[in-house]
Amino acid sequence: MKPALFQRLLVSLTLAASLGYFLILALRPDWLSGCVAGLPLSILLALAVILLLCGVSTLYSRVGDGEDA
Template sequence: MKPEPSQRLLACLTIACCLGYYLILALRPSWLAGRLAGLPASILLALSLLLLFCLIAARHGRSSDGDTP
């Protein structure tokens, strides 16, 4: 059973976000020391990635509802 192209795209997006997050942590930690709207940038980045992963999981769950009886 091959995954659909949209599932591959979501998997690639997830991998790219994780790699980007850890690259920022490793190469430019000073970028995460700043504040945006009074909140630390590191917290905002982590929360935005968590929201993205929740949206990806919801989309994936909605697209695979037809597979189960």
């Protein structure tokens, strides 16, 4: 896959995750009222988005170095 195309996909994934996170918080806060293993769903959603963004930034840095992702 070409680096430029891969970078666009990573940017799109980042935008979609961020937009989706804030849309859920704004439009459907009742979806986040539950708990899983004693942790609130809102915290788990935030941690999942942070983990996704860390993975995207790692992949983006590898593409910038010229390595294959």
